[in-house]
Amino acid sequence: MEPRPLASAEEAWKIASSLRYRHIDGTVVAVAQDVVTKDVLMVAYMDPIAVVLTLTTGLAHYFSTTRKRVxxxxxxxxxxxxxxxxxxxxxxxxxxxxxxxxxxACHTGSRSCFESSASHVLKSGEERRGLL
Amino acid sequence: MEPRPLASAEEAWKIASSLRYRHIDGTVVAVAQDVVTKDVLMVAYMDPIAVVLTLTTGLAHYFSTTRKRVxxxxxxxxxxxxxxxxxxxxxxxxxxxxxxxxxxACHTGSRSCFESSASHVLKSGEERRGLL
Structure with missing residues (x-):
């Protein structure tokens, strides 16, 4: 599968300019969801440049709040x-x-950051796993 | 369907204490996903109290970053x-x-905050809707 652009540069800047970057380091929250399973894979952050690069390349770019860079x-x-x-x-x-x-998706090697060995999962009802 | 607790108060505080509240106003990001369709409904924030109330009641509680309260x-x-x-x-x-x-889920009356009339949707390939 090849990445394909989702927008032209002009369109991408229009979208990027319409967002409210009110999170850490001037970002929006970005939730990555598996297009096949619909599982939430990770939560990350995007500054305007990450938004534009993502839309124009079709490859996800984020802003790292630890490394302070796209x-x-x-x-x-x-x-x-x-x-x-x-x-x-x-x-x-x-x-x-x-x-x-x-x-x-996860730096731990798990497919999802919410299925890592460090994750806790609590369910209403009996089934439990994790810390408890 | 009745809400059911996901944890005892003691368990809930243990989970709440294990999280890193590094977002606005000392919160973690909370993604609400429809358990039936797996659509992402909204993104909100939780402080430790919101985590504990959610786990012990089975009803979602968040921290409002505008109203500065749970x-x-x-x-x-x-x-x-x-x-x-x-x-x-x-x-x-x-x-x-x-x-x-x-x-x-959405204050606009839409089922999801990502399907509101104010949302923009861009797809790789032809299909487009929204601002553009």
Whole structure:
């Protein structure tokens, strides 16, 4: 599967300019969701540049709040996210990306950051796992 | 469907204490996902109290970064979220709630904040809608 642009540069800047970057380091929250299973893979952050790069390349880019820079997801691991859909919320401070995930989304090697060995899962009813 | 606790008070505080509240106003990011369709309904924030109230009641509570207080989702609208699963991520700064949504998740009246009239949707390929 090849990445394909979701917008022209002009369109991408229009979208990027419409968002409200009210989170850490001037970002919006970005939720990456598996386009096939609809599982939430990870939560990350985007500054305007990450939004534009994502839309114009079709590869997910985020803003690293620890490294204080834009990063191409998979730039070192090869675990790229091919973006099939980009969706903004009602007040423009969060986005959902539906992605085709190459390899593992999580730096721990788990497919999802919410299925890592460090995750806790609590369910209403009996089933439990994790810390408890 | 009745809400059911996901944890005892002691267990809930243990989970709440394990998270890293590094977002606005000392919160973690909370992604609410429809337990039936797996659509992402909204992105909100939780402080430790919101985490504990959610786990012990089975009803989603968030921290409002505009009103600077904990709120029971649906407290005025009646659009409660019955939490079936609560899941933390690999580094403890984000959670995913799988919820049974009563009525609309979005304050605009849309079922999801990502399907509101103010949302923009861009897809790789031809299909487009929204601002463009």
């Amino acid at each position: 990063w191409l997801k998979g730039e070192t691991s090869g675990h790229y996210q091919i973006v099939k859909e980009f969706r903004t919320d009602c007040d423009g401070d969060a986005v959902v990306l539906k992605v085709f995930q190459i390899g593992a | 709120w029971l989702k649906g407290e005025t609208s009646g659009h409660y979220q019955i939490v079936k699963e609560f899941r933390t991520d690999c580094d403890g700064d984000a959670v995913v709630l799988k919820v049974f949504q009563i009525g609309a």
